[in-house]
Amino acid sequence: xxxxxxxxxxxxxxxxxxxxxxxxxxxxxxxxxxxxxxxxxxxxxxxxxxxxxxxxxxxxxxxxxxxxxxxxxxxxxxxxxxxxxxxxxxxxxxxxxxxxxxxxxxxxxxxxxxxxxxxxxxxxxxxxxxxxxxxxxxxxxxxxxxxxxxxxxxxxxxxxxxxxxxxxxxxxxxxxxxxxxxxxxxxxxxxxxxxxxxxxxxxxxxxxxxxxxxxxxxxxxxxxxxxxxxxxxxxxxxxxxxxxxxxxxxxxxxxxxxxxxxxxxxxxxxxxxxxxxxxxxxxxxxxxxxxxxxxxxxxxxxxxxxxxxxxxxxxxxxxxxxxxxxxxxxxxxxxxxxxxxxxxxxxxxxxxxxxxxxxxxxxxxxxxxxxxxxxxxxxxxxxxxxxxxxxxxxxxxxxxxxxxxxxxxxxxxxxxxxxxxxxxxxxxx
Amino acid sequence: xxxxxxxxxxxxxxxxxxxxxxxxxxxxxxxxxxxxxxxxxxxxxxxxxxxxxxxxxxxxxxxxxxxxxxxxxxxxxxxxxxxxxxxxxxxxxxxxxxx
Numbered sequence: 060x061x062x063x064x065x066x067x068x069x070x071x072x073x074x075x076x077x078x079x080x081x082x083x084x085x086x087x088x089x090x091x092x093x094x095x096x097x098x099x100x101x102x103x104x105x106x107x108x109x110x111x112x113x114x115x116x117x118x119x120x121x122x123x124x125x126x127x128x129x130x131x132x133x134x135x136x137x138x139x140x141x142x143x144x145x146x147x148x149x150x151x152x153x154x155x156x157x158x159x160x161x162x163x164x165x166x167x168x169x170x171x172x173x174x175x176x177x178x179x180x181x182x183x184x185x186x187x188x189x190x191x192x193x194x195x196x197x198x199x200x201x202x203x204x205x206x207x208x209x210x211x212x213x214x215x216x217x218x219x220x221x222x223x224x225x226x227x228x229x230x231x232x233x234x235x236x237x238x239x240x241x242x243x244x245x246x247x248x249x250x251x252x253x254x255x256x257x258x259x260x261x262x263x264x265x266x267x268x269x270x271x272x273x274x275x276x277x278x279x280x281x282x283x284x285x286x287x288x289x290x291x292x293x294x295x296x297x298x299x300x301x302x303x304x305x306x307x308x309x310x311x312x313x314x315x316x317x318x319x320x321x322x323x324x325x326x327x328x329x330x331x332x333x334x335x336x337x338x339x340x341x342x343x344x345x346x347x348x349x350x351x352x353x354x355x356x357x358x359x360x361x362x363x364x365x366x367x368x369x370x371x372x373x374x375x376x377x378x379x380x381x382x383x384x385x386x387x388x389x390x391x392x393x394x395x396x397x398x399x400x401x402x403x404x405x406x407x408x409x410x411x412x413x414x415x416x417x418x419x420x421x422x423x424x425x426x427x428x429x430x431x432x433x434x435x436x437x438x439x440x441x442x443x444x445x446x447x448x449x450x451x452x453x454x455x456x457x458x459x460x461x462x463x464x465x466x467x468x469x470x471x472x473x474x475x476x477x478x479x480x481x482x483x484x485x486x487x488x
Numbered sequence: 489x490x491x492x493x494x495x496x497x498x499x500x501x502x503x504x505x506x507x508x509x510x511x512x513x514x515x516x517x518x519x520x521x522x523x524x525x526x527x528x529x530x531x532x533x534x535x536x537x538x539x540x541x542x543x544x545x546x547x548x549x550x551x552x553x554x555x556x557x558x559x560x561x562x563x564x565x566x567x568x569x570x571x572x573x574x575x576x577x578x579x580x581x582x583x584x585x586x587x
Contacts, residue, residue, distance in 0.1 A: 093575055099583045100557060164587030187575040204578060220559030222574065232566055240560040242536035244502065245586040290586070299563050303530035306493040310538045314497035333586045334502035336536030336556035338563065 063087045064393055066201055066210040067180075068188045069217035070097045071168060072375045073359030073382035075175040076115055077214045080386025082179035086393060089210070090172070090180055091203055093187035098168030101218070102243065102337035104283050104292060106267050107167075108159045108373060111380040116174060124170050126161040126287035127265030128153070131257060134370055135321060136440040137273040137282075142321035143443040161265055161285040161292065162375075163245070188217070191226045191355070197399075198227060198355040212354055212389045212398050216382060219338040219360035227355045230348030233363070235300035236430060237342025239280055242313050243294030246329035250289045256325055257286055269370065272440030274316040276307050279429055279436060281369065282316050284325065291326055293317065296339050296367070298430065339374070340365045344423035350410070351403040358385040364415060366422050368488060369429070377415050384409040428487035432480050438472055492532055492542070499538040503554040511580040515552040517561065518572035523548065527568045534564045557581055 065081045067074045070092035081088040094100040106129055112119050130152045135144040151157065176182060183203070192200035192207060200209035215227050219238065224230040250262040257266035265286030274282030280297035295313055302309060316322060340346070340363040347363045350356060358364070359378035366373050388406035392398045410416045429435070449464040458464075469477060528548050531540035537554045540561070555576075562573040575581070 095579045095583060098587055100581075102558075102584060102587045165584050166586075168587075185579040187578075189574070220557070220562070233563060235563055238563055240534055240536055240558060292586075299534055299560060302534050303564050305533050306491065308492060308495065308533045308538065309536055310499055311493070311495050311497055313536075331502055332505055333584065334499075334506055334537070334556075335584060335587065336558040336560065338558050338560060 061200070061209040061211050063089045063208065063210040065089075065212050065214060065389055066091065066208060067214045067216060068201060068223065069215070069361075070094070070172050070182070071101050071164075071216060071218055071359060072171070072378035073385065074214065074216035075168075075171045075180070076379050076382030077216060077358060077386035077389070078175040078180040079115065079178045080383055081390055082175060084390040086390060088180045089183065089208065090175065091183045091186065091188050091201060092172070093185070095185040096165075096169060097172040097184065098165040101164040101168055102241065102335045103162060103164050103375060104241065104243065104285055104294065104296075104372060105162055105164065105375065106159050106285050106372075107162045108157075108376040110156060111376045111383070113155075115379065115383050122170070124162075124166040126163060127263055129159045129161060129267045129285075130264045131259060131266040132370075133266060133268040135268065135270045136443040137270050137319060137321060138441045138444040139273050140320065141444040141447070142270075142319070143440070143447050144321070159267075161267070161287050163287055163292070188223060191223055193226070197353040211393060212356070212403070214356055214358060214385050214389060215361055216358045216378070216385075217361055219340045219363075221361040224348055224357065224361050227357065228349040228352045233340065233342065233346065235303060236298065237340070237346040237363070237426070239296045239298045239339040239341045239367075240302065240309060241294055241296045241337045241339050242309050243292055243335045243337070244313070244331050245287070245290050245292055245333040245335075246326050247290045247332045248326070248329040252328075253286050253289070253291060262288065269372070270316070270322070271369065272436060273319060275312060275436060276305060277433070277437035278302055278305050279433070282322075283372070284322070290332065291329065293322075293326060296372075298341065301430075339367065341367050341426055343426040344416075344419040346426070347419070350407050351400050353399045356385050356389065356403055356406050358382050364419065366418060366425070368422060368425050377418075380413055380415050381410060384413065384415075422488065424487040428483055432483065434472065434476065434480055442468055442472060492529060499554075503537060506554075507583045507585055508553070509580045509583065510553045511577050514577060516574050516576045516581070517550075517552050517555065517570060519550055519569055520571050523565075523569040527565050530564050531561050531569060534560050536560065555582065
């Protein structure tokens with residue numbers, strides 16, 4: 060007889076949602092979270108697309124600690140001395156079904172955990188699970204400190220930096236080419252100042268802004284800005300394998316990014332109130348570990364459920380959906396009396412028919428495209444700048460026809476190379 | 489690439505705003521006794537807290553106290569420079585107030 064029907068390791072996005080589903084079905088569930096409070100060890104960029112949260116908690120918007128609803132999207136190609144920006148505003152972004160919000164995890168995660176607790180989940184905070192208990196190939200519980208606690212099923216949702224995935228399903232630590240390191244600062248500014256600087260209508264609305272090129276000194280990755288209610292989340296995400304070859308350390312990249320002429324006015328007068336670091340799983344579908352073993356399933360970042368395609372970056376909505384499906388599949392397996400890997404196979408089937416594995420599969424070529432299309436980071440931002448100079452800079456010298464001013468720029472990179480990159484990019488999406 | 493470009497930022501200013509409970513005397517990351525220069529340089533570049541440094545005299549230094557617990561060093565140099573990486577003890581380490 061196990062101590063609990065289910066133990067959930069980690070209270071981020073996937074864990075509490077899984078625990079909620081299990082508790083709601085009348086099963087006993089314990090969540091073990093190493094943060095003294097939920098969210099204390101968690102970091103996001105971060106923007107949450109809320110469609111999957113809505114599927115679990117249709118009333119979430121009434122009391123969830125959300126920062127601002129994102130109603131403006133910007134992408135900038137940054138050269139060291141210039142930026143070319145695409146700015147997208149659309150009333151459609153206000154629709155309930157596709158709403159996204161900036162979030163701060165130390166505020167959001169306790170709310171999500173409280174939803175699980177209210178449904179009957181028990182919580183232990185402030186201690187890390189050091190090892191999984193096993194009986195042969197079967198996971199039978201967890202060891203945390205001096206305690207050994209058993210369960211019929213362990214739901215592993217301990218994040219990208221999991222030390223347990225190896226014990227659970229034999230997934231050794233991710234390769235440096237399949238994970239990126241995120242570095243982020245939270246910069247405090249008065250709410251109306253933020254509202255004015257990103258051109259939104261009120262202090263409840265905000266912008267998401269991604270940057271490519273100079274922020275990472277041409278390395279694979281990019282910069283980001285998300286507006287919170289009275290702070291700005293600003294940072295970089297750089298693939299570990301490529302960053303390890305960079306002349307500039309990531310923290311210096313961040314400092315230079317903050318001083319870039321396109322970025323500096325946005326944060327002028329602001330005060331850094333937190334400096335954070337976190338890994339981001341970017342290997343996509345082909346870097347995913349097995350999602351279930353005997354007595355164990357994996358959900359969220361630990362299973363590399365994340366996509367970064369340059370203009371949208373998603374992980375939290377995948378984790379919430381995975382947590383929901385994991386919780387439901389575990390409940391079904393418990394009811395059927397078979398919690399072996401075969402008995403838990405319903406989890407993967409549910410993900411296969413949901414957006415989670417469909418999207419990861421659709422975008423499976425993209426990580427490889429990003430890694431090998433270095434011109435995207437090294438050359439194209441400067442090309443965009445030079446093209447804009449031909450169009451916008453007026454200094455009295457006689458103008459050249461566009462075919463004579465722009466075509467030579469394209470030829471610098473090579474028409475064929477540009478066409479090839481474009482074609483490969485379209486095929487990868 | 490065997491060098492690191494100029495650094496103008498003083499990371500102590502930034503880590504100083506974070507909330508930590510440092511487990512003095514109990515490092516949760518252990519390094520190889522004599523890690524090679526090239527492997528160590530990788531960590532200088534990837535650690536978002538700048539805990540891996542090469543000082544003016546050329547010595548390789550590491551301080552776990554400002555660790556953000558991201559695990560990047562474990563990915564970049566696990567088994568070479570980083571020979572042990574576990575989470576800090578109960579209630580210890582960084583405590584994000586924003587995240």
